[in-house]
Amino acid sequence: MARAERLAQDLSLQFTTLRRRTLEVVAEEGRPLGAYDIAERLSAPGKRVAAVSVYRALDFLTEHGLVHRIASRNAFVPCEHGHGAGESAVFLICRSCGSVDETISAEIERSLDHTLAQAGFKPASRIVEIEGECGACQGRQEEG
Amino acid sequence: MARAERLAQDLSLQFTTLRRRTLEVVAEEGRPLGAYDIAERLSAPGKRVAAVSVYRALDFLTEHGLVHRIASRNAFVPCEHGHGAGESAVFLICRSCGSVDETISAEIERSLDHTLAQAGFKPASRIVEIEGECGACQGRQEEG
DNA sequence: GTCTTGCCTGTTACAGTGTAACGATCGGCG
């Protein structure tokens, strides 16, 4: 990810090997990965990476917007947008193939802001996760 | 909850003591409760309720729309609406007081449907959870 | 009545998820 590299220069020292490799592993996989799965992929014979280290790396990466946590799956995906400020994402999670698509919709953003303002609620973070079936899997199912 | 009682008659046999008491405990608390917290509240000296039983009761209650699971907290709240069919809720979770407010917005529903249709995604369940500060806590903070 | 069946519950055991605490290591700085 080029965006990560750019950010890396800003925080020069902060983007350590473990954090970089954690991001790489998450980005290479096409589906959400659990922290323990990541630890396993980062481990080599004789060089084991503990899950707690992965959690710390993931904390760093999520704080800087490089990965997202999927609350309904206890898993992590790379950010594919580089959204600014309070811009939040909508995650489309396919129950068949397990893929996660991250989209941004100004329309949803607006209607959420509207509802929150009406309720007098000051938002800090937003979680919008939709489970269902992605377009590809729908087509596959109709054929088979 | 009257709604629960009404449903109880439909499923007469199904609404057992354990399930009823689980719903009561969740409804009495003003904030999301974890399954183990519920088990603790249901337990009496000499009569311990295991967490696994609570999970089964919660499965039943969520399937029938009497309680909701808060994915970002691994906790459960009573449903306060009795929403029909695919109508999904928006949860406003206060970081200060821990309260959860359940609201329904047709506007959000519409914009979500629109975005999903555009992406060719067939939704099955929706999770919308906003963390932030509720109106009451904002007022309290400004004073103190 | 008794037997079988299905559903709910109890119990144990275990897998998966996440954090606290402490120590070692490394780099920068006086």
Added chain:
DNA sequence: CGCCGATCGTTACACTGTAACAGGCAAGAC
């Protein structure tokens, strides 16, 4: 050099959730 801050390794532990199996109980069949 010694100090300080941040990162990382290691251990231990708490919390969340499920699988598997056995007992209880009500309802219907014989």
